[in-house]
Amino acid sequence: MKVTVFGTGYVGLVQGAVLADAGHHVLCVDVDADKVAGLQAGRMPIHEPGLEALVHRTQQLGRLDFTTDAAEGVRRSPVIFLAVGTPPDEDGSADLQYVLAVARTIATHMDGPRTVINKSTVPVGTADKVAQVLRQVLAERGADHVFDVVSNPEFLKEGAAVADCQRPDRIIVGTDSPRAEAQLRELYAPFNRNHDKIVVMDVKSAELTKYAANAMLATKISFMNEIANIAERMGADIEAVRRGIGSDPRIGYHFIYPGVGYGGSCFPKDVKALIHTAQEAGFEPTLLDAVEARNRAQREVLFSKISAHYAARGGSLAGKTVAVWGLAFKPNTDDMREAPSRNLLQALWQAGATVQAHDPVAMAEARRIFGERPDLRLVDSPMAALQGADCLAIVTEWQSFRVPDFDELAQALTDRIVFDGRNLYDPAVVARHGLTYVSIGRPVRGEPAGDWLNPV
């Protein structure tokens, strides 16, 4: 099938490459000429395992192309994906200007029937708005081509985007058009072999399904962070509690890891957008408000622990050097959008500390975001971050941080203390090496404890 994808971000690029790999002929359109030129030359704009190989292979087979020519993109394919960004507006609602601009482009250039498939995460009712724009522009042109607007949300996770896209848990198809449903069944046939993963529903339910899935996952995380805050004040161990509740299949082990709050391009934005949608409809979503509020507070927890530690000893963070392991919002990505590391770094700088940070892949992104500044040193390895540092803060659970040489850590860190925002280690093991270990939702181990233990 000939397919055009508008937008070469995470969703569009991965979807395009995976569809091309499955045998379709895909043209990806983006307004960013540099990005398109890079992709044509085989350079990836994002770090995503398996993506580069997939793009190179499908390019060589002649099944994947990139262009800035939107008109060509519209004329060439009966099936067109919308995978452009929907950044949050100031009030938290999703900004639809890019989606609607592409809709106008499609209506301007379409010369026959088209199925417009919305992959971007957009508020309930957006498909109707897209259809309205299409109708309006077609009417202005005096053209009466047939079209359908389908909601087909994407559920990929960054860091596992290619694998998720190749093996979806479910394929949500929101449409009441038998013509569009048949087309999507054909399009997704290569991914729908063993059992039928396609769930057909009305457009609005499909749009809401995406938000409900992300909001549910965000709720699990905020819930667990809340329990972690309670646990550490009770002297309980959240990791034991996690295993205890996860064994109940109704709760499950997934997405109940406490930490420094959820980040990334999806959860924070989607929870806010869903709150906004609910409020607009006259409903106050108190649960979602709380999920969002807990997350905002959780992003400050690691800094609170660090600053309270020094304050309790009559000192301050001014002049301290803090080693930071992990900048990306989660492992296996260089994405720092809404990354909890950003909250930590800003707070440390404000307190007068210098940051010495390492991330396996997000260093260039950090340099781009923060620029050159005297209180930020980006270094090449986890151990280099420790040299001359007073303490260590762990923000992202990269595999390479999981089994450090604790003796080396104890020697390198002047204050011999580790603040772990991801609970990577067994507290007893860390303490055995003469380090103080402060983690999330667990009693502090090692060195003297005081009332700074539970500062927030």
Ligand code: UDX
């Ligand atoms: C998410 C959804 O998983 C995906 O289905 C959707 O399409 C887009 O949003 P992504 O943003 O890539 O994907 O990240 P995800 O792996 O879900 O993690 C989100 C955040 O939650 C990260 O900051 C992560 O560190 C945090 N998290 C996750 C926790 O703090 N605890 C957990 O138990 C799980």
